[in-house]
Amino acid sequence: MSSKPPEETEAGRSPVRGLSITGKLTLLNTLSAFGILLVAMLFQFLALSRELAQEDRKLLADEIAEIRAILSEDPIDIATLEREIRRETAPQRTLQFYSRVLDEHGGILMETPTMASVLPGHAFPVPEEGGLGANRAELRWFSAAGMSFRLQSARADGSPEKRKLFLVQVALDVSDEQRVLSDYRKKMVLVLLSGIVLSAMLSAIVAHRGLRPLREIARTAGRITVTRLGERLSITQWPAELSDLAMSFNRMMDRLEDGFERLSRFSDDLAHELRTPINNLMGEAEVALSRSRTPEEYRQVLESALEEHGKLSRMIDSILFLARPEPRIDRVPVDTRREVEALLEYYGALAEEKTIRTSCRGEVTAVADPLLFRRAVGNLLSNAIRYTPPGGGIDVELRQGADGAAVIAVRDDGIGIEPNLLPKICERFSRSEAARSVYPQGMGLGLAIVKSIMDLHGGTIEISSELGKGACAVLVFPLRQAKHPKSRES
Numbered sequence: 001m002s003s004k005p006p007e008e009t010e011a012g013r014s015p016v017r018g019l020s021i022t023g024k025l026t027l028l029n030t031l032s033a034f035g036i037l038l039v040a041m042l043f044q045f046l047a048l049s050r051e052l053a054q055e056d057r058k059l060l061a062d063e064i065a066e067i068r069a070i071l072s073e074d075p076i077d078i079a080t081l082e083r084e085i086r087r088e089t090a091p092q093r094t095l096q097f098y099s100r101v102l103d104e105h106g107g108i109l110m111e112t113p114t115m116a117s118v119l120p121g122h123a124f125p126v127p128e129e130g131g132l133g134a135n136r137a138e139l140r141w142f143s144a145a146g147m148s149f150r151l152q153s154a155r156a157d158g159s160p161e162k163r164k165l166f167l168v169q170v171a172l173d174v175s176d177e178q179r180v181l182s183d184y185r186k187k188m189v190l191v192l193l194s195g196i197v198l199s200a201m202l203s204a205i206v207a208h209r210g211l212r213p214l215r216e217i218a219r220t221a222g223r224i225t226v227t228r229l230g231e232r233l234s235i236t237q238w239p240a241e242l243s244d245l246a247m248s249f250n251r252m253m254d255r256l257e258d259g260f261e262r263l264s265r266f267s268d269d270l271a272h273e274l275r276t277p278i279n280n281l282m283g284e285a286e287v288a289l290s291r292s293r294t295p296e297e298y299r300q301v302l303e304s305a306l307e308e309h310g311k312l313s314r315m316i317d318s319i320l321f322l323a324r325p326e327p328r329i330d331r332v333p334v335d336t337r338r339e340v341e342a343l344l345e346y347y348g349a350l351a352e353e354k355t356i357r358t359s360c361r362g363e364v365t366a367v368a369d370p371l372l373f374r375r376a377v378g379n380l381l382s383n384a385i386r387y388t389p390p391g392g393g394i395d396v397e398l399r400q401g402a403d404g405a406a407v408i409a410v411r412d413d414g415i416g417i418e419p420n421l422l423p424k425i426c427e428r429f430s431r432s433e434a435a436r437s438v439y440p441q442g443m444g445l446g447l448a449i450v451k452s453i454m455d456l457h458g459g460t461i462e463i464s465s466e467l468g469k470g471a472c473a474v475l476v477f478p479l480r481q482a483k484h485p486k487s488r489e490s
């Protein structure tokens with residue numbers, strides 16, 4: 001059984017869908033050109049046919065008017081009428097008229113010589129009843145010899161004294177016009193076919209040249225490898241329609257290159273951080289096994305090993321938390337004052353041991369996941385206590401920011417952060433030398449976890465510091481998250 005959906009199977013696939021973009025553009029342009037040419041030529045052909053027909057009708061109407069004028073002057077002067085009709089219907093280079101006059105009983109008074117052999121009287125239309133004067137009837141007729149005629153019939157009245165009625169039949173040989181139109185149709189077909197072929201060729205050339213930028217993008221993308229992430233598109237050579245695509249492509253490459261560099265640094269830092277406790281464990285074990293030890297010495301080795309194992313465990317927990325793609329969070333209103341006071345009480349013993357003063361002021365309700373809120377603020381308090389010298393102070397300020405956001409600011413009198421490290425202080429394993437000297441057991445993952453938690457809430461973290469005078473971390477929890485597919489408002 002095929003895994004493809006029905007619309008993508010070979011049997012059900014449209015032939016057009018299998019074409020390349022160049023093929024589709026060529027086909028669409030050719031069809032468009034065919035439609036335009038066809039409509040234009042049909043319009044010209046119909047206009048020409050209509051113009052010729054109107055000219056024929058005018059000639060026939062003039063002929064009828066001439067005969068009516070003669071009949072109205074003296075309808076019984078057959079000789080004059082015959083001379084006039086012979087003169088009017090004499091063969092010309094391009095026109096050939098035929099005229100016939102019948103009396104009110106249907107008898108032929110006069111007709112053009114040879115008219116009876118090609119145009120019998122029954123071929124002419126019957127004029128409208130009661131239509132003396134201008135009323136006429138018209139039709140097209142084709143003789144057995146293949147000649148084409150345009151026929152008109154009209155009633156005519158004699159002089160007022162005689163009060164006689166006549167039937168006038170006139171015809172115009174339009175065979176030459178039909179041949180002209182037939183030749184015109186053949187030329188139209190020839191021009192139409194030539195136009196389609198020419199349009200297809202030009203469309204293919206234009207589409208091929210127009211899609212050259214896309215081929216350049218494909219070639220550039222094909223050159224990108226892990227070791228050549230610096231490849232970029234030259235924006236200046238692209239048409240306006242593809243400039244945005246080229247810029248988006250370059251921005252995507254910037255993000256990928258930055259992410260790859262971060263991943264490489266993270267891997268290096270992770271290997272370094274893991275190597276240290278493992279080396280410590282191995283070294284202590286080797287030293288302990290080098291000779292016999294007293295129970296107290298073995299106890300000290302086990303306690304040291306337990307401490308290193310604890311560090312490894314915390315590191316693994318932190319890395320697992322940061323490695324989670326986008327965990328689900330439950331955002332509910334959180335009483336930040338109560339949560340912060342609970343955290344200060346939790347860290348109270350450590351603060352008292354270092355004689356660090358702590359305070360909390362203000363009140364605000366944050367919309368956040370309670371567990372993640374405690375972890376973020378707890379990491380800040382833990383860092384503040386760890387890097388604040390004895391006798392220092394930690395102040396937590398709770399207030400409402402713009403758009404109802406909850407702002408939690410944690411200030412300390414600690415060692416501070418070097419200015420060049422501030423932009424990267426929230427990256428994983430980012431630590432200053434002063435921090436390493438004060439707390440060697442640190443891993444540099446606490447602020448990275450805080451930033452990850454703020455990203456989950458759609459919030460921000462800003463850290464300012466002055467070396468030797470302390471630091472201030474400001475968390476902003478928005479009232480509502482922009483839109484997070486895996487978050488759930490409560």
